[in-house]
Amino acid sequence: MSNETLVLTDPVFHARERRSIADRIALKMINDERDIPFVKLMVMLSLIVFPVATYFYVAPAFPWWAAAIWLVALFTVLLGPYILMLHNTSHRVLWKPKFMWLKGYIPNVLGPFFGETPNTYYVHHIGMHHPENNLYGDLSTTMPYDRDRLAHFAKYLGRFYVLGVAELARYMWVRRRFKLFRKAIGGEIAYIGLVAVLAIIDWQATLVVFVIPMLFARFAMMAGNWGQHAFIDPSDPANPYRNSITCINSGYNRRCFNDGYHIGHHVKANRHWTEMPVDFLAQRERYAAEDAIVFEKIDFFVVWAFLMLKRYDWLAKFYVDLGGPRRTREELIEYLRLRTRSIPQATQTAPNRDTARAPQTA
Numbered sequence: 516m517s518n519e520t521l522v523l524t525d526p527v528f529h530a531r532e533r534r535s536i537a538d539r540i541a542l543k544m545i546n547d548e549r550d551i552p553f554v555k556l557m558v559m560l561s562l563i564v565f566p567v568a569t570y571f572y573v574a575p576a577f578p579w580w581a582a583a584i585w586l587v588a589l590f591t592v593l594l595g596p597y598i599l600m601l602h603n604t605s606h607r608v609l610w611k612p613k614f615m616w617l618k619g620y621i622p623n624v625l626g627p628f629f630g631e632t633p634n635t636y637y638v639h640h641i642g643m644h645h646p647e648n649n650l651y652g653d654l655s656t657t658m659p660y661d662r663d664r665l666a667h668f669a670k671y672l673g674r675f676y677v678l679g680v681a682e683l684a685r686y687m688w689v690r691r692r693f694k695l696f697r698k699a700i701g702g703e704i705a706y707i708g709l710v711a712v713l714a715i716i717d718w719q720a721t722l723v724v725f726v727i728p729m730l731f732a733r734f735a736m737m738a739g740n741w742g743q744h745a746f747i748d749p750s751d752p753a754n755p756y757r758n759s760i761t762c763i764n765s766g767y768n769r770r771c772f773n774d775g776y777h778i779g780h781h782v783k784a785n786r787h788w789t790e791m792p793v794d795f796l797a798q799r800e801r802y803a804a805e806d807a808i809v810f811e812k813i814d815f816f817v818v819w820a821f822l823m824l825k826r827y828d829w830l831a832k833f834y835v836d837l838g839g840p841r842r843t844r845e846e847l848i849e850y851l852r853l854r855t856r857s858i859p860q861a862t863q864t865a866p867n868r869d870t871a872r873a874p875q876t877a
Contacts, residue, residue: 521837523796525768525775528789544614546607549789552772553600553609557621560597564628571720572713582723589629590731597629598636598732599771605637606785623702627709627725630732632680633702639683642695645784649744649758651860654682655737658752662745662855663822672737679733735816742815743777745822746808746854755781756805760818761795763835767814775814778807803837808854811835827851 528549534542541554567585571577601621610617623633639655647653655675660667680703687696706729713721748757755778762768762775774780776791779798786794795802802809810818810833821829827848834847842850 521796521799521835523792524764525773525792526789527792544611544617545609546611547609547787549787550603550607550609553604553621556596556600557625560593560625563593564625568628568720568724571724572717574720577717577719579719582719586723586727586731589728590735594629594728594732594735595767595771597625598631598736599774601626601631601636602640602774603772603788605641607787627706628728630725630728630730632706632729634698635680635683635702638687638695638699638702639679642692643683643686644740645781648753648755648781649747650753654679654686655740657741657744658747658858659860661857662741663825663827663852665823667857668738668741668819668823671741672734675733675737676730738819739815742818742822745818746851747858748806748854749856749858752858754805756802756807760808760810760815761802762810762814762818763792763795764811765814767816777815778802778809799837803839806839807837808851809835809837822855 530548531538537555538551541551542548545551545554571582571585574581604621608615608618609621619633622631622637626633626636644653644655647656649656649658651658657671660671662668680699684696684699687693687699706725710721710725713725743759746760748754751757759777759781761778765775768775772788773791774788776795779786779791779794783794810830813821813833818830821827830851831844831847834851
């Protein structure tokens with residue numbers, strides 16, 4: 516796609532003259548009418564997960580066939596929208612002051628059913644990832660790895676599984692951010708305690724309702740982060756235009772609140788999700804000048820899969836030409852390949868605090 520024909524189909528906000536009764540109730544509770552979809556999603560997920568979880572615990576004989584159906588539906592349909600609702604409501608306060616007693620519902624009540632232990636997502640993403648901006652201080656940095664090697668991803672994922680929360684707690688303790696330290700440790704301990712008690716009651720239901728979702732969610736978050744930060748310019752790794760990618764015109768953006776606009780998100784972490792496509796169009800010359808990597812019709816997980824298969828030719832098919840440096844197909848493939856090479860720590864520069872630091876809303 517050329518710069519001249521760039522048309523976006525990702526969701527933006529359209530004001531409505533008439534609102535349903537449910538919408539009007541929601542508007543009295545939330546800060547921004549553009550976030551009504553989060554309230555609807557929260558209610559819908561609640562009406563699904565609590566009956567499903569209860570069914571698995573009370574069924575006279577554990578239904579493995581139903582468990583398989585549930586896990587497929589959870590991982591393919593429900594998990595992505597939930598995590599990106601959690602993501603957006605971590606960056607921007609959803610509830611009006613009068614209803615702030617609800618602020619823990621999405622991360623701490625719904626969270627464990629979607630593999631998110633209480634508070635740890637917020638602490639990791641808001642308290643650590645954005646301030647560190649994928650540089651070497653970032654516990655989830657992709658810089659030390661060749662991003663097209665499955666063995667390197669396995670090492671990356673394994674470290675997160677085994678040491679992720681412990682390293683996060685240490686990060687907060689060393690920086691004397693004790694409130695976030697307590698959130699991380701407390702959330703993980705609460706989850707472990709809940710799972711231990713429920714496993715005594717019914718280990719099969721606990722495995723399906725809580726343990727497998729947690730293992731899968733942590734894989735999905737690491738695979739997504741790997742794809743988001745796979746193509747890094749070693750000459751300027753702190754530059755969000757050159758350490759992140761953007762995916763446009765994707766079904767993923769319609770399901771998951773424009774999460775594909777990852778460059779724009781790192782430039783301004785609390786930018787509203789409905790503003791992402793408009794901002795991208797307004798800044799497309801900057802993207803071209805920075806030689807930013809943008810793909811169309813795929814998402815970060817497809818990018819991750821293509822990299823694990825080393826299919827740069829497939830990635831090149833979805834690359835968006837914004838009018839930057841002119842390259843042949845072969846030159847583009849080589850350019851993408853070079854941007855996935857590991858980067859020594861000595862080459863990094865300090866994070867740009869103006870674009871990397873997210874607001875602290877806890």
